[in-house]
Amino acid sequence: xxxxxxxxxxxxxxxxxxxxxxxxxxxxxxxxxxxxxxxxxxxxxxxxxxxxxxxxxxxxxxxxxxxxxxxxxxxxxxxxxxxxxxxxxxxxxxxxxxxxxxxxxxxxxxxxxxxxxxxxxxxxxxxxxxxxxxxxxxxxxxxxxxxxxxxxxxxxxxxxxxxxxxxxxxxxxxxxxxxxxxxxxxxxxxxxxxxxxxxxxxxxxxxxxxxxxxxxxxxxxxxxxxxxxxxxxx
Numbered sequence: 394x395x396x397x398x399x400x401x402x403x404x405x406x407x408x409x410x411x412x413x414x415x416x417x418x419x420x421x422x423x424x425x426x427x428x429x430x431x432x433x434x435x436x437x438x439x440x441x442x443x444x445x446x447x448x449x450x451x452x453x454x455x456x457x458x459x460x461x462x463x464x465x466x467x468x469x470x471x472x473x474x475x476x477x478x479x480x481x482x483x484x485x486x487x488x489x490x491x492x493x494x495x496x497x498x499x500x501x502x503x504x505x506x507x508x509x510x511x512x513x514x515x516x517x518x519x520x521x522x523x524x525x526x527x528x529x530x531x532x533x534x535x536x537x538x539x540x541x542x543x544x545x546x547x548x549x550x551x552x553x554x555x556x557x558x559x560x561x562x563x564x565x566x567x568x569x570x571x572x573x574x575x576x577x578x579x580x581x582x583x584x585x586x587x588x589x590x591x592x593x594x595x596x597x598x599x600x601x602x603x604x605x606x607x608x609x610x611x612x613x614x615x616x617x618x619x620x621x622x623x624x625x626x627x
Contacts, residue, residue, distance in 0.1 A: 417565045418557040421546050424473040427617035437464050439493060452613045458604040462493045468597035472547045474616040480539045481510040484611035485526060487601035488549055489594060498589050502526040503547055503556055505611060507539045523556050523563035527584045528577055528591060531563035551596045568592055
């Protein structure tokens with residue numbers, strides 16, 4: 394009787410967790426048939442004139458640190474892409490954006506960075522590649538050296554966000570844990586320009602890529618997206 398009761402409780406708990414969604418990523422998906430996030434003519438994007446362009450299958454910014462955004466808003470999705478950093482590169486995949494004109498406090502940023510560069514060596518762990526910028530450091534170093542292509546898969550289900558970088562699960566969080574706009578759950582400080590707690594942010598919005606940040610472009614290719622239900626697993 395006791396075993397049956399314990400089993401029932403465990404089963405109920407697992408069911409509740411599944412209903413909340415947010416299963417962590419385990420492997421990079423076959424995204425070959427998924428929808429491209431940005432069309433080749435960028436007709437489905439909001440972007441500054443003359444900054445973003447496709448060349449030889451790569452989407453890159455040039456000359457300005459201005460992001461490119463989807464016109465559509467997304468919730469509950471998996472985003473799969475490849476990126477290549479130049480030395481000291483710093484960029485980001487921007488999700489759940491609700492204001493593209495004032496995007497920094499109204500966006501969750503998945504950091505992309507050349508972690509090996511001396512320029513970033515003294516920055517906080519939450520600046521490292523694959524983490525949620527300013528909020529959650531990646532669990533391990535997985536980014537390749539500048540000049541090599543990296544694979545990143547981001548799963549967003551409601552407040553649950555997980556990131557797979559080059560086959561390694563580096564981020565698996567729930568935004569609900571970030572109830573402060575000043576301190577992360579581990580006590581580390583949040584940058585002052587990001588005062589809005591993640592727990593209060595929307596879980597639907599535009600998706601973007603950061604521009605030529607710090608004067609160094611980051612290149613993207615095979616940027617694909619798939620909508621998922623709140624209960625779907627990889």
